[in-house]
Amino acid sequence: MTVLVLAEHDLGHLSPATARIVAAAEQLGTVDVLVAGHDVSGVAAEASEIAGVARVLVADSDALAALAPDALVGLLLPLSERYTHIVAAAAATGRDAIPRLAAKLDLMPVTDVIAIHGPGRFDRPIYAGNAIETVSSGQPKQLLTIRASAFRPAATGNAAPIEPLLPTVGTVTKFLADYRTEGDLPDLGTAQIVVAGGVSFGSAEKFALVADLAKALGAAVGATRAAVDAGYAPNDWQVGQTGKIVAPDLYIGIGVSGALQHLAGIQGAKKIIAINKDPEAPLMKIADYALVGDLFEIVPALIEALKR
Amino acid sequence: MKILVAVKRVIDHAVRVRVKPDGSGVETANVRMSMNPFDKHAVEAAVQLVEAGAATEIVVVSIGPKQSTDVILTAMAMGGHRGILIETEARVETLAVAKLLRAVVAEEAPDLVLLGKQAVDDDSNQVGQMLAGLLDWPQATFASEITVVDGGLEVTREVDYGRATVSVPLPAIVTADLRLNEPRNAALPMVMKARSKPLAVRPVAEFGVDVTPRLTIEKVSPPAERPGGKLVGSADELIAALKGELSELEAL
Numbered sequence: 001m002t003v004l005v006l007a008e009h010d011l012g013h014l015s016p017a018t019a020r021i022v023a024a025a026e027q028l029g030t031v032d033v034l035v036a037g038h039d040v041s042g043v044a045a046e047a048s049e050i051a052g053v054a055r056v057l058v059a060d061s062d063a064l065a066a067l068a069p070d071a072l073v074g075l076l077l078p079l080s081e082r083y084t085h086i087v088a089a090a091a092a093t094g095r096d097a098i099p100r101l102a103a104k105l106d107l108m109p110v111t112d113v114i115a116i117h118g119p120g121r122f123d124r125p126i127y128a129g130n131a132i133e134t135v136s137s138g139q140p141k142q143l144l145t146i147r148a149s150a151f152r153p154a155a156t157g158n159a160a161p162i163e164p165l166l167p168t169v170g171t172v173t174k175f176l177a178d179y180r181t182e183g184d185l186p187d188l189g190t191a192q193i194v195v196a197g198g199v200s201f202g203s204a205e206k207f208a209l210v211a212d213l214a215k216a217l218g219a220a221v222g223a224t225r226a227a228v229d230a231g232y233a234p235n236d237w238q239v240g241q242t243g244k245i246v247a248p249d250l251y252i253g254i255g256v257s258g259a260l261q262h263l264a265g266i267q268g269a270k271k272i273i274a275i276n277k278d279p280e281a282p283l284m285k286i287a288d289y290a291l292v293g294d295l296f297e298i299v300p301a302l303i304e305a306l307k308r
Numbered sequence: 309m310k311i312l313v314a315v316k317r318v319i320d321h322a323v324r325v326r327v328k329p330d331g332s333g334v335e336t337a338n339v340r341m342s343m344n345p346f347d348k349h350a351v352e353a354a355v356q357l358v359e360a361g362a363a364t365e366i367v368v369v370s371i372g373p374k375q376s377t378d379v380i381l382t383a384m385a386m387g388g389h390r391g392i393l394i395e396t397e398a399r400v401e402t403l404a405v406a407k408l409l410r411a412v413v414a415e416e417a418p419d420l421v422l423l424g425k426q427a428v429d430d431d432s433n434q435v436g437q438m439l440a441g442l443l444d445w446p447q448a449t450f451a452s453e454i455t456v457v458d459g460g461l462e463v464t465r466e467v468d469y470g471r472a473t474v475s476v477p478l479p480a481i482v483t484a485d486l487r488l489n490e491p492r493n494a495a496l497p498m499v500m501k502a503r504s505k506p507l508a509v510r511p512v513a514e515f516g517v518d519v520t521p522r523l524t525i526e527k528v529s530p531p532a533e534r535p536g537g538k539l540v541g542s543a544d545e546l547i548a549a550l551k552g553e554l555s556e557l558e559a560l
């Protein structure tokens with residue numbers, strides 16, 4: 001069994017998700033990592049340090065700079081012949097490319113894998129995580145996206161050989177602009193602690209309380225869809241069925257009702273703290289610690305106490 | 309511009325689904341069904357393009373059982389012009405859905421296919437990308453903004469780091485995210501009018517696509533239960549609990 005893992009990276013750095021995908025992929029066979037992009041030698045060096053990686057393949061090309069799915073699939077198609085499994089994180093790049101590649105290979109992909117039971121047997125959540133489906137595939141090749149949060153990261157300390165590829169790919173997609181959320185907060189998808197706020201904060205200014213508490217804890221910030229829709233938080237903070245999936249050791253939900261689409265994103269949290277004025281809110285029902293009260297009083301008190 | 313919109317009939321997003329005790333699937337008897345929420349945003353986007361004079365015709369297509377005419381009618385009440393139901397009672401995997409949509413694209417020759425980013429039953433997030441692959445068309449997935457610019461589209465996409473704007477030439481595939489627009493609720497006269505719009509019901513066999521599933525669903529299980537549910541009495545108690553958890557994390 002040979003596995004090709006598509007590395008996730010951004011701004012010249014490997015995403016912390018990749019070490020988790022490699023650890024998952026090791027259950028399937030020998031792991032090669034593909035780093036595709038433009039000016040990605042630093043990313044390739046980071047990938048070669050991940051334990052369990054046999055080789056790092058680097059495809060450096062202008063056409064791959066924005067990881068346009070048509071270019072990426074053009075790269076993956078010929079490479080795929082050599083592998084029994086092609087795997088990516090269930091994140092923006094993999095979600096975009098893996099199904100497209102699957103269709104071109106006339107294969108059914110399995111997306112959002114949360115458990116691997118064998119080379120062709122996987123668990124995946126359906127209905128916003130309210131059910132888990134166990135599927136098996138007898139197809140000659142498996143194309144997967146894997147939820148990084150469901151697997152522990154592989155160790156580092158490796159020095160896998162780095163092999164350049166000479167990609168001849170093109171894209172009709174033109175990259176125009178990106179809009180990033182500034183800040184040095186930890187990566188939401190792999191953070192150990194996540195503090196999430198809901199729409200009840202009432203304004204972007206007041207939502208800053210969430211970030212203040214997160215800073216005091218060294219945590220990542222999350223938000224509900226309602227808070228994002230209201231413009232209090234950027235879209236990349238959204239946690240849930242249509243946002244990011246988190247699996248921190250500690251999740252703190254403040255003024256978050258716990259709609260099933262939000263809960264879909266936090267099922268992997270080890271401990272949950274909920275603060276809400278409504279004791280009947282669904283998140284309060286599943287929290288390990290639930291405090292009934294007004295967030296505008298409680299959150300500043302928490303921040304104060306943590307500073308002491 | 310001619311637009312094809314794909315809509316799926318799913319268990320309503322507000323229903324808390326229950327796994328059947330025998331593990332064969334989820335309870336669907338007497339459960340409220342409706343149009344996949346993302347597909348409403350796709351339909352709305354199409355209607356807005358017509359209203360802006362950028363498009364002239366919207367063809368709505370759904371694959372599923374006879375009752376899926378409901379979601380096609382909803383889409384036509386919102387402003388779709390014609391409907392096609394590809395009728396089947398069987399489970400149709402995303403690859404087969406994409407192949408059936410390719411067949412409809414071959415018949416209808418649209419300039420743009422709009423889909424939802426994911427269907428909230430299987431949460432696959434696959435069909436748009438697969439259709440784009442089958443057709444060798446560009447794709448702009450997870451769209452939160454669509455603008456028509458001479459012969460192509462500028463699409464703002466929701467990605468992991470925030471948002472990215474790309475331009476793609478037509479014909480293209482676009483999948484809708486929830487922040488793309490506010491889907492309208494069709495007023496009663498529009499619902500009545502939709503009933504007189506053409507809706508072709510065609511058996512899946514007509515399309516010559518092999519829809520045999522590739523994956524076996526071995527079982528469907530409920531997620532792990534959370535024990536949870538401990539009320540703490542005061543902010544001080546919560547702070548103590550929080551500090552306890554933090555020191556445990558540090559010990560790791």
Ligand SMILES: Cc1cc2nc3c(=O)[nH]c(=O)nc-3n(C[C@H](O)[C@H](O)[C@H](O)COP(=O)(O)OP(=O)(O)OC[C@H]3O[C@@H](n4cnc5c(N)ncnc54)[C@H](O)[C@@H]3O)c2cc1C
Pocket residue numbers: 197198199200223224225226227238239240241242243244254255256257258259260261262265275276277278281293294295296321345346428
């Ligand atoms: C297809 C689909 C996908 C979706 N995907 C997502 C997703 O990915 N992520 C997501 O989060 N949502 C998602 N949603 C939306 C989801 O259904 C809920 O609407 C949303 O999560 C609610 O956000 P909220 O908890 O901020 O707001 P609300 O549900 O309005 O809850 C606000 C809470 O704040 C409490 N509160 C108010 N004032 C105070 C105060 N002063 N102090 C303390 N507590 C207070 C209230 O008691 C209440 O519990 C999706 C919906 C659909 C249809």
Ligand SMILES: Nc1ncnc2c1ncn2[C@@H]1O[C@H](COP(=O)(O)O)[C@@H](O)[C@H]1O
Pocket residue numbers: 314315316317344346347350369370371372400402405422423424425426427428430431432433434435436
């Ligand atoms: N049976 C179907 N009929 C029509 N459209 C579908 C069907 N299944 C999926 N789609 C479309 O493909 C999108 C993505 O679905 P999925 O890949 O299954 O998550 C949906 O939002 C629909 O627009």
